Amino acid sequence: MKHIRLLILLLVSNASMAQALEDPIDGFDDGDTATVFVSPFQPRNDAAAGLAAMMSAFLESQLQSIPELSVIPVYEAPSVHDMSAELYLESCPPGQAIGCAFVVGEVAGAQYAVTGSIQSDTDGTLVEVAIIDVRTSREAMSFVAQLGLGEDERFAEGVASVLVAVVRGEAGRLEDIRDLTEAPEVDYSAAAAQLAELAEELGDVRTSTTRSSTLIDRPEMTEEDLSERMDREGTKPWERVGLTPQQYMQWKNSDEPLEQWKSRASGRRGQVILRGSGGFGYGPVDGRYNGSYVREVVDGQFTLAEMYAWQSQESGGGVFTEAAMGVGLSPVWELGIQGGYASGRYNRTVLSKVMNNTAAPPKEDDFSNTNLYIGPTVLAAFAPGAKMRPLLGVGAMYWMGDGVDEKESLPEELETFPGPTLVLIQAKTGLEFRVSKNVDFFAHVPLTAVVAGSDTAVAHTGRGCTEENLDGSSERCLATESNQPPGVGAVGAGVLFGLQVRLFGRR
Numbered sequence: 001m002k003h004i005r006l007l008i009l010l011l012v013s014n015a016s017m018a019q020a021l022e023d024p025i026d027g028f029d030d031g032d033t034a035t036v037f038v039s040p041f042q043p044r045n046d047a048a049a050g051l052a053a054m055m056s057a058f059l060e061s062q063l064q065s066i067p068e069l070s071v072i073p074v075y076e077a078p079s080v081h082d083m084s085a086e087l088y089l090e091s092c093p094p095g096q097a098i099g100c101a102f103v104v105g106e107v108a109g110a111q112y113a114v115t116g117s118i119q120s121d122t123d124g125t126l127v128e129v130a131i132i133d134v135r136t137s138r139e140a141m142s143f144v145a146q147l148g149l150g151e152d153e154r155f156a157e158g159v160a161s162v163l164v165a166v167v168r169g170e171a172g173r174l175e176d177i178r179d180l181t182e183a184p185e186v187d188y189s190a191a192a193a194q195l196a197e198l199a200e201e202l203g204d205v206r207t208s209t210t211r212s213s214t215l216i217d218r219p220e221m222t223e224e225d226l227s228e229r230m231d232r233e234g235t236k237p238w239e240r241v242g243l244t245p246q247q248y249m250q251w252k253n254s255d256e257p258l259e260q261w262k263s264r265a266s267g268r269r270g271q272v273i274l275r276g277s278g279g280f281g282y283g284p285v286d287g288r289y290n291g292s293y294v295r296e297v298v299d300g301q302f303t304l305a306e307m308y309a310w311q312s313q314e315s316g317g318g319v320f321t322e323a324a325m326g327v328g329l330s331p332v333w334e335l336g337i338q339g340g341y342a343s344g345r346y347n348r349t350v351l352s353k354v355m356n357n358t359a360a361p362p363k364e365d366d367f368s369n370t371n372l373y374i375g376p377t378v379l380a381a382f383a384p385g386a387k388m389r390p391l392l393g394v395g396a397m398y399w400m401g402d403g404v405d406e407k408e409s410l411p412e413e414l415e416t417f418p419g420p421t422l423v424l425i426q427a428k429t430g431l432e433f434r435v436s437k438n439v440d441f442f443a444h445v446p447l448t449a450v451v452a453g454s455d456t457a458v459a460h461t462g463r464g465c466t467e468e469n470l471d472g473s474s475e476r477c478l479a480t481e482s483n484q485p486p487g488v489g490a491v492g493a494g495v496l497f498g499l500q501v502r503l504f505g506r507r
Contacts, residue, residue, distance in 0.1 A: 033070040034167045036063055037108050037134075039101035039115035040074060040089055041127075048120040055127075059114060062160040069164070077108040083241060083258055091237035091252065093221045098130050098139060105134040112140070114163060129159055131166050140166050221252045250385050263505070264434075267384025268328025271505035273336070275324040275442070281494020283448055284422055284455065285344030286316035287369050289404040290483060291414040292362075294462070296355035304413050305355060306462030308483070311417040313401050313455040315489030318343045322496060324377065328505065331384045338377050338395065344369035346402055350410065367407050373397045373424075381432055391444070393428035399453070415459035422453035422488070432500070440500045448492040455488040 038060045043052040056074070063071045077085035085104045092100035097115045105113030116129040126146055133140040141162065226249050230236070238248030241258060251261045291309035295302045319342070326336025346369040351362040377395030403419035410416060430444040 033068055034112060035070045035072060035108075035110045036163065037072045037077065037101070037105040037110035037113045038063065038074070039097065039104060039113060041115065042092070042094065042097045042117040044094075044117050044119035044126075045121070048118040048125070051120060051125065052118045055116070055118060059159060062157065063114075063163065066160065066164065069167070072105075072108050072110050074104070077104050080104055080107055087237060087240060091248075093252075096220070098132060101130075102132050102134060102137065105132065106137075110134050112163065112167065114159070131163055133166075221249045223249075247385065254385070254387075260437075261385060265331065265385035266505060267331030268326075268334045268381065268502070269331050269505065271328040271334075272503045273324075273326040273328065273334060273500055274503070275326070275338075275498060275500040276322070277324075277442070277444065277496040277498025278319070278321045279444075279494060279496035280317065281320045281342065281446070281492060281496075282315065282317050283342065283492030283494065284313050284315055284399060284401065284424075284450060284488045285318035285342045285369065285371050286314040287344065287346040287401055287404075287420070288312050288314055288486065289346070289348045289417075290351075290485075291349070291410060292351040292353070292483070293411070293413040294353040294355060295413070302354075304462060306460075307413055307415065308460045309415045309417075310456065310458040310485040311404050311420070312457075312485035313420040313422065313488045314486055315492060316344055318371075320494055320496060322498075326377070326379060332380050332382060334379050334381075336377050336379065337374070338397075339372070339374040342371040342373070344371060344401075346404075346407060348404060348407060350414065352411065365408065367402075369402050371399065371401045373399045375424075375426075377426070377428075379428070387434045389432045391428065391430040391432060391442070393426075395426040395428070397424040397426055397448070398422075399424055415461075417457040417459075420453070420455050420457070422450050422455060424448045424450050424492075435499070438502050440502070442498055442500055444496045444498075446494050446496065448494075450488055450490055456485045458485065 038056050041052040041055045043049040060071050060073060063069050074085050074089065079085065080088040080103060085108070089100055089104060095117075097117055101113045101115035111134055113132040113134055114129065115132070116127060118128075119126045124146055126144065128142070128144045130142040131140045132138070143162070226245050230245065236245070238245050241248070241251075243251060243262075247265060250265075251258065254261050254264075289309070289311045291307075293307040293309075294305045296305045297303070320340060322338060322340035324336055324338035326334035328334045346367040348365045348367070349362050352360060375395055375397040377393055379391060379393035381389045381391050383389050399422040401419045401422075403417050404410065405416040405418060426446050426448050428444055428446045430442060432440045432442045435441050
């Protein structure tokens, strides 16, 4: 019966409301209007669902009777993030009616928005109303009323009167305020008087007439909100937009247009990803060469008695630069190829001896060392629709270092070696962070292990030289235990930072 009576009130209350508010709003010239968006009220329990659905229409009818107010119905409001305003408000999380009404009111170009919630039980109807100043992104006024039978009409008239009083308090403020560090001084005495009058008639009206200095938060959906919607009958909001429940929650909280979010959620599928990065790492970046030879005099000529030389790749720290290209196979996975450069140092030591003579000190030289690598990689970027995405990947690397024959020339008695080649496997973790529509910043942490290849080369020729030729001992003079190639370390790690560009993909 209450809902039938409310429908009747829609027909009979316009005349009385127009008479009560026939005076023009102060500060508005003829023809000027304040635009108001009336959002559907949220039911707080099942018993209030019918009344909540009718309340916004009832308030629209009351406000349309005031010439200085221009009401924007929900069906005329533009889409929000590629979703109709009705569907956006229908899927608004419980308790966040103010944020949802603000979003739609802002999109619709309204100066004010009215929304609220309703709870019905055996004791009556509890109605909470909020008036939002859309221009300043703040709540202008809110109040709660306990309604009994027969008080709906007076309450609706009171809401309209309070809104008019709020608009009067704003009249004459022509500046567009967007970034306020302090709450503006606004005269709400007229609104307070209207509420006092309403409280006298209804008996229980609680209000807040001070403007909040906090900007209205845009609504965020939680797992609890999602579960609550799953229990409702009828078509679910995520089904209407072709998303799963989890995707729907992620999109609602992304503040992005639907099609743009869907493009994000499609992730890497069909995309070509170009990536460039730089950083530091520890791995097989250094090289070392050690060459020793002994000559003896035979028939007045120097003859090579023995030569011992080795070259070995060593682990060390260096600067890494890397480029990669990948092709998206699914929203998460990509298959690609990577190549890079790693800097290091190359140490060369040369020792020359003449039989039965004291050896000169060894000669040491230090050069830069160039390392190149290339190989396939598989990378997974999880949560493709999110702004920040965790990464995991694996790959293989064919590693090529410098050889001693690429440095300065050696004495002709010494053996030279080409650059070493290694095979490494790589595991990678990291994060991606969206910068723009097609550009991401990323950080990669690669871990490597040497599994194959030739990191060391050794040459030893001649009849052999012993220290007995020099001082009577029996130890060898070149291939001693202390003069052995070190070999490369088994594992390495690093950190790389860079940007990636994603091309093509979902349109």
